[in-house]
Amino acid sequence: MAPPAPPPTTIVPHRRLITASVMLAMFIQTLDSTICIVSLPYIQGSMSASADEINWVLTSYVIAAAIMTAPVGWMAQRFGRKRLFLICLGGFVTTSMLSGATQTLEQLIVCRLVQGMFGAALAPLCQATMLDIYPFAQRAQAMAIFAMGITMGPIMGPTLGGYLTDAYNWRWVFYVNLPTGLLAFIGVAIFLPNVPPKAGLRFSWYGFAMLAIAVGSFQLILDRGQKQDWFTSREIIVEAVICGLCFYLFVVHMFTADKPFLPPALFKDRNFFAAIVMVSCVSSVMLATASLMAPYLQQLAHYPVLDSGVAMAPRGFGTMVAMFVASWLGMRFDQRKIMATGLLSLGAALLVMSTWTPNVTQLEMMLVLFVQGFSIGLVFNPMTVMAYTTLSPALRPEATSVQSLARNLGSAIGISVTTFTLSRGTQTTHADIAAGITPFDRVLQSNDAISRILDPATRKGAALLDQMITYQAKIIAYNNDFRLMALTVLPPLVLLLFMRRHAKPE
Numbered sequence: 001m002a003p004p005a006p007p008p009t010t011i012v013p014h015r016r017l018i019t020a021s022v023m024l025a026m027f028i029q030t031l032d033s034t035i036c037i038v039s040l041p042y043i044q045g046s047m048s049a050s051a052d053e054i055n056w057v058l059t060s061y062v063i064a065a066a067i068m069t070a071p072v073g074w075m076a077q078r079f080g081r082k083r084l085f086l087i088c089l090g091g092f093v094t095t096s097m098l099s100g101a102t103q104t105l106e107q108l109i110v111c112r113l114v115q116g117m118f119g120a121a122l123a124p125l126c127q128a129t130m131l132d133i134y135p136f137a138q139r140a141q142a143m144a145i146f147a148m149g150i151t152m153g154p155i156m157g158p159t160l161g162g163y164l165t166d167a168y169n170w171r172w173v174f175y176v177n178l179p180t181g182l183l184a185f186i187g188v189a190i191f192l193p194n195v196p197p198k199a200g201l202r203f204s205w206y207g208f209a210m211l212a213i214a215v216g217s218f219q220l221i222l223d224r225g226q227k228q229d230w231f232t233s234r235e236i237i238v239e240a241v242i243c244g245l246c247f248y249l250f251v252v253h254m255f256t257a258d259k260p261f262l263p264p265a266l267f268k269d270r271n272f273f274a275a276i277v278m279v280s281c282v283s284s285v286m287l288a289t290a291s292l293m294a295p296y297l298q299q300l301a302h303y304p305v306l307d308s309g310v311a312m313a314p315r316g317f318g319t320m321v322a323m324f325v326a327s328w329l330g331m332r333f334d335q336r337k338i339m340a341t342g343l344l345s346l347g348a349a350l351l352v353m354s355t356w357t358p359n360v361t362q363l364e365m366m367l368v369l370f371v372q373g374f375s376i377g378l379v380f381n382p383m384t385v386m387a388y389t390t391l392s393p394a395l396r397p398e399a400t401s402v403q404s405l406a407r408n409l410g411s412a413i414g415i416s417v418t419t420f421t422l423s424r425g426t427q428t429t430h431a432d433i434a435a436g437i438t439p440f441d442r443v444l445q446s447n448d449a450i451s452r453i454l455d456p457a458t459r460k461g462a463a464l465l466d467q468m469i470t471y472q473a474k475i476i477a478y479n480n481d482f483r484l485m486a487l488t489v490l491p492p493l494v495l496l497l498f499m500r501r502h503a504k505p506e
Helices: 015-031 040-047 056-069 072-079 081-101 105-119 122-133 136-167 177-191 205-228 234-256 270-300 305-311 314-330 335-353 362-387 393-435 449-453 459-498
Strands: none
Touching: 015 081, 015 122, 015 136, 015 177, 040 056, 040 105, 040 270, 056 105, 056 205, 056 393, 072 081, 072 122, 072 393, 081 105, 081 122, 081 177, 122 136, 122 393, 136 270, 136 305, 136 314, 205 234, 205 393, 270 305, 270 335, 270 362, 270 393, 270 459, 305 362, 314 335, 314 362, 335 362, 335 459, 362 393, 393 459, 449 459
16 A cells, blocks of 8 residues: 655655644545434434434445555555545545435435445545654654544544534535545645555455455444344344355455465554554444444433534544543553553443433533543554554555554444344343333323323323333443443453563654
8 A cells, every 4th residue: 555664864855744734535435434423313314214324324334444444555555545545535425416416315325335335445545644744763653643644533423413404505515525535635736745556566456355345334233233033034143144155255265366455464463453453442432432422412312413423522522631641641551551542431431421311411421432542542552553563564454454444443333232232222221121010000090180090991092001112122232332342341341461562662
């Protein structure tokens, strides 16, 4: 994806302007993964879509970005990093504008799919550029800036989306990319050095096809499993077989082919392998939490769309503060200890969220979300540095693509799994609560106004009683989802024990 990094002594002209330009591109790409979350109920009503169908607006974007991230390394070297950067940035902004102008759900999903394909290259291109223009001694600060772009987009997306939807309408969550995208496009076109392409590079289309089919099939299983009743459905069984077979063929091809799609040496490096698992886990929490909090605040706590976006804003501020703190601490302390602190505090914040009810005070909610954002920042910055500590510079192009693939795939899995568990948890909890309500209940046997209103023998009473049970079942299902997400910090904590320490620069 990128040419070999320049020597540490090389002075790159206009480094600050290059940094600002690529980070603007990085910001709008990650912003679009969550900016429409708080607007989904409005889009759903406008498009006459069901709850399951509207989730494709999110997952189509994320999974397209995940699939198309893998070949970015080859495309950047084959066609030139700057040319690819400009093509993808221009296509991303264009499809964003088209998404805002769509009239049907099918049109919106297609536009989001293509937008994700164009946006897939932006994250690895930005990361490779930052690694190349900064010397080793300043890499922690550079990765702090890069990690801020990755995390600030998804975290600030709901807040900005809530404001735009309240002040204008949901279409502006897509139109907002135009001014920022134009600034990034002009900056990249003027300041980013032009590296000549390498015309003779080979590309493993077989390896890419197997990986893309495996990822796509896996996402279909996650998105359609609940609706199709999982493995009682022939469709889900076929998709599972295709996913497993294609992934197996991809792994065999990687270890046996002369020119594999991804070099096996990437996964032999302990630090890098641990980092891609960690980025998947943390990304799943980061995006899934946002996708859960928006409907929680609007549907259960009855927050207006703007207030729900503002309530989620402290996550972004927490991440911003943590990026600078982690960058400063990273040059003085063991990066693994910083990540362990962030993971433990992230798990603690999710456990606190698992005890919430819609009556939780806004102050407590914002404090916990600030801690969650701060924890994510403490993890992402040192994790990005540690991933490349022991990795050969020759593997950097493919490494940045794989790390972006892991982040997008983790985000897609997080949304799909929490959506499924929320729906299934609501159904099972509703059944459990309803089983305990009988005509012999003392409340229903009394002769006061409440018993008459809730009389299940009447159509109005049965409907009202069912509504109350569903409300309580949703609260419990949300709590279980947050408790489930708290468990995702355990694998990264274990992997920290196997990572080599980051050597301090002289």
